[in-house]
Amino acid sequence: MLWNNMITIDLLSYSMRHIDVQVISDNDKFRFLGTYGYANTNLKHKTWELIDQLRVSSSLPWLIGGDLNEILHDNEKQGGSRRNPSYINNFRDCMSRSQLAYCKPSKGWYTWTRMGPNTPTIRERLDRFLANPFWVGNHPQFHVFSEFTAASDHCLLFMDTETRFSPSSIADEVVTAFRDIGPGKVPGIDGFPSSFFRLHWNTIGSDFTRLCLDLLHGSADMASINRTIIVLIPKVASPDYMRQFRPISLCMVIYKTVSKVLVNRMKSILPHYISPNQGAFVSGRSITDNILIAHELIHSLSSIGTGPYQGAAVKLDIEKAFDRIEWNFLRDVMFRLGFDSSWVCLILRCITTVSFTVRINGCLSQEFRPQRGLRQGDPLSPFLFLLCTQALSALLTVEQISGGLAGLCASRNGPRINHLLFADDSLIFI
Numbered sequence: 001m002l003w004n005n006m007i008t009i010d011l012l013s014y015s016m017r018h019i020d021v022q023v024i025s026d027n028d029k030f031r032f033l034g035t036y037g038y039a040n041t042n043l044k045h046k047t048w049e050l051i052d053q054l055r056v057s058s059s060l061p062w063l064i065g066g067d068l069n070e071i072l073h074d075n076e077k078q079g080g081s082r083r084n085p086s087y088i089n090n091f092r093d094c095m096s097r098s099q100l101a102y103c104k105p106s107k108g109w110y111t112w113t114r115m116g117p118n119t120p121t122i123r124e125r126l127d128r129f130l131a132n133p134f135w136v137g138n139h140p141q142f143h144v145f146s147e148f149t150a151a152s153d154h155c156l157l158f159m160d161t162e163t164r165f166s167p168s169s170i171a172d173e174v175v176t177a178f179r180d181i182g183p184g185k186v187p188g189i190d191g192f193p194s195s196f197f198r199l200h201w202n203t204i205g206s207d208f209t210r211l212c213l214d215l216l217h218g219s220a221d222m223a224s225i226n227r228t229i230i231v232l233i234p235k236v237a238s239p240d241y242m243r244q245f246r247p248i249s250l251c252m253v254i255y256k257t258v259s260k261v262l263v264n265r266m267k268s269i270l271p272h273y274i275s276p277n278q279g280a281f282v283s284g285r286s287i288t289d290n291i292l293i294a295h296e297l298i299h300s301l302s303s304i305g306t307g308p309y310q311g312a313a314v315k316l317d318i319e320k321a322f323d324r325i326e327w328n329f330l331r332d333v334m335f336r337l338g339f340d341s342s343w344v345c346l347i348l349r350c351i352t353t354v355s356f357t358v359r360i361n362g363c364l365s366q367e368f369r370p371q372r373g374l375r376q377g378d379p380l381s382p383f384l385f386l387l388c389t390q391a392l393s394a395l396l397t398v399e400q401i402s403g404g405l406a407g408l409c410a411s412r413n414g415p416r417i418n419h420l421l422f423a424d425d426s427l428i429f430i
Contacts, residue, residue: 013054017047020054030061030135037069037126044070044087048094055098059338061135064100067112067127067154072102076125078110099272099338101136103129103159108146111155127157133269134340140268170261174212175205177260181253188252189227189357197253208254215258216346223353225254227367228375230358243319249356249377259350259379266383273337274386275393280423281382290420294427296410297417301429311408314428321424322381323373325388327352333387350380382423389421396428405430 010022018035033054037047047068055062070091071077095102110123129144136142139161146155183195197208214220232245239245251259267283274282279290294313301311318324327348334344351374358365374381396419399405407418408429420427 012057018050018054022058022060028138030063030138031058033062033064033066035064035066035068037067039069041084041087045090048090051094051098059340061138062098062100062132063135064130065128065157065159069126071124071126076110077123079120079122095130099132100130101133101272103131103136103142103144105144105146108155111146111157113153127154129157129159133272134338137265137269170213170216171209173261173264174209174257177264178208178253178257180260181256185253185256186231186250188250188255189229190252192253194253208257211254212258212261215254216261218346218349221353222255222258222349223355225252225258226350226353227252227355227357228377229364230356232358232360247376249375251375251377255350256379262347262350263379263383270383270386274390275397275421277393277397277417277419278386278389278421280421281386287422290422293410293417294420297408297429300410301408312430313408314430316426316428318424318426322376322385325374325385326372329391330384330388333391337387337390347380347384350378351375351384385424389424389426392426393419393421 006025008024010024012020012022012031014020017038018033020031020033023030023032033051035047035050038044047070051064068091070087071083072088072091074082074088077083094100110125111127112124114122127146131139142159142161144157144159146157149156178194178197181194183193183198185194187193187196197204201208211220211225215222215225229250230247231250233248235244235246270282271284276285277290279285279287298313301313330351331344331348334347335341354375355367355369357367374384396405400407400416400418405418405428407416409416418429420429
């Protein structure tokens with residue numbers, strides 16, 4: 001990497017134990033921290049303090065690699081005495097504070113071996129790569145493996161990766177996102193369903209992809225493909241009031257494709273940012289999990305009866321939840337969570353350039369522009385709404401930690417839970 005003329009390396013800081021650099025190329029920009037952790041158990045805390053200190057100095061995507069001299073699980077050590085659990089927990093706590101994920105190897109497990117004629121053989125996984133969600137989101141195709149070398153008791157650690165922002169990669173993402181749009185979906189205001197583009201892809205596919213790339217890079221006007229028809233779907237048999245209709249937005253296929261590209265990127269990092277109390281729309285989670293937890297908590301609540309330990313469950317249902325999202329609030333939440341300014345600007349272009357026209361009795365109304373809200377029918381909307389509900393979840397968690405809203409537990413030694421989220425529905429336990 002250091003001798004590649006296409007990549008610029010800027011030194012940020014260094015010491016006998018670390019080197020911190022900024023890596024810049026045409027398609028990528030991130031921080032890399034190479035570190036050698038303390039082996040002395042009385043000094044291990046200095047390794048975690050160094051990572052904490054460097055974490056707050058930049059909001060760039062972050063990759064850490066090196067010999068951290070600690071394991072994450074008992075199965076990362078073979079032979080010798082068992083590692084003190086407090087050392088492992090300190091390592092995990094450090095990763096949690098910096099929202100670092102372990103980049104698991106596809107080949108090789110133990111990276112350090114100690115062998116001797118009169119001592120038992122000990123093998124441990126001490127060398128590893130860690131990355132924050134933004135680095136993982138930008139480099140989804142990474143491959144980590146280790147190779148034995150006779151020159152050291154440590155294995156060589158390698159990582160191959162392709163940046164998500166390379167031109168070929170983005171073009172592939174556009175095609176993948178387009179294929180996810182069902183051919184039977186109702187068309188937007190331009191009248192072209194996705195089946196039209198599928199049928200004529202050999203003729204217009206390259207132009208379609210190029211327009212999507214221009215929109216993603218900000219060189220094309222998002223408003224030109226963000227005109228939306230609102231269709232009112234009755235919630236009841238004979239509706240009398242507007243609240244008895246569900247507004248569905250019919251977006252153009254080109255906009256849906258751009259939106260799905262952004263959604264596919266967000267899916268990979270949402271589990272790192274969305275509280276486990278939220279069960280909807282997050283990869284690897286099921287809303288039925290929260291239903292089962294709620295059932296157990298309410299069953300426990302009903303079993304308590306009267307006494308000093310009784311509590312209550314409160315159900316919150318936000319009316320027109322998507323329509324009430326303030327754009328400035330969403331922007332502040334994304335910045336607070338650490339999203340890059342270019343990403344935030346791209347998301348805001350998607351939601352603030354929209355214009356609506358309502359279809360009533362087969363006729364289209366005059367066009368108007370909203371000042372807030374997320375569209376029902378936009379692939380981005382559910383995931384952006386999750387970011388906003390994360391603010392509520394964080395406030396409730398703070399209250400739980402401070403003892404103001406301790407919550408309930410379903411068993412004697414079980415964890416206390418003070419809230420569960422089901423997309424726009426909430427259960428608060430007090």
